[in-house]
Amino acid sequence: MKKFIYADNAATTPVSQPVLEAMLPYLEGEYGNPSSIYEKGRRALAAIEEARRQVADALHCKPREIYFTGCGSEADNWAIKGAAMALYKKGKKHVITTVFEHHAVLHTTQKLEKLGMEVTYLPVDENGLLTAEDVKAAIRPDTALVSIMYANNEIGTVLPIAEIGAVCRQAGVLFHTDAVQAVGNVEIDVQAQNIDMLSLSAHKFHGPKGVGALYIRSGVRIENFLDGGGQEGGHRAGTENVASIVGMGRAIELACAPGAIAKKRDHLVPLRDKIIAETLKLPHTRLNGHPTQRLPGTINISFEGVEGESLLLMLDLAGIAASSGSACTSGSLDPSHVLLSLGLSHDVAHGSLRLSLAEDITAEDADYIISSIPPVIERLRAMSPLWEKIVKEEQAGA
């Protein structure tokens, strides 16, 4: 059989068998509408309330603080637009975020700017980090919201969320975090970390696509994003996607079960670091993202003189599914805004590779990845005018 290693888990993950099994009854006989009062409806309602408890347990909050959404992007949109709309009326028209958020956040804040709000885009350092002090310095009397991602989807850097949460709480400013990449990879406690709103998405932790959730701390009032029926306490209309919600509940329960995150970290970090160390032995390469404060399975490396798309196609031929920049921007020729935010040149950003590993990766798989990359890089560089230039310049300088 042809070798196949799926190393693009930051883009999406496969639905696990127990998650599929939890969902199937709700795609078959249990088709009741959770709003219906007869037994079949009540069973569907009970299933989504069980999922709400499972999500709440994973985040250390109350079930009634969890609202189901259609995806992670919707949760981000709702948190930011809902908070902005609620607070604009009170004269608060300033939002703080970072330059390297997911587009679900960046395109939302750009929309707010068009509507007359002011947005501060905090820069990040060469490792993709910023400090709580940076956030504190940017807060103004009219700041409505701070929205800073928990972990970056392209480079894997994990931000100091508890410290940022503390600064926002002290200043009395709402704090939202896009934790789509963090759930199941790092321990999250919304209370201890002073998080007011948190977005997550099931398909990033072995749940189905097209379902997410927004945690909204009780007492925080934001405007509805989707108006209509009375679902989700009257705050998010639309008949619930019962099967997917059930799947998300089971998936988060498994991903965040006691010991699961530590076990995943212990398995992945040595393999991640071995792939990084071996690959960086190639000349003119650099690791993107913080060397240690990073997600356990996320690797991002730039290869000078290499074009990312060609690299992906050649790795695909070798049976390795990976990505360059982010899946959302592939297909466009603009280099990733995340890599540019670290100070990389356009050329270097173009030649980047993201490998995102899941718990099922074996040591043999890691060795296969390690041995597959150098010949591909050598072949691509051999036909690259850019690489020729780099070598010539180096010889001239030497």
Ligand SMILES: *Cc1c(COP(=O)(O)O)cnc(C)c1O
């Ligand atoms: C995947 C992702 C999203 C979007 O989630 P969807 O459910 O695909 O809409 C948002 N933010 C980050 C950081 C992501 O990785």
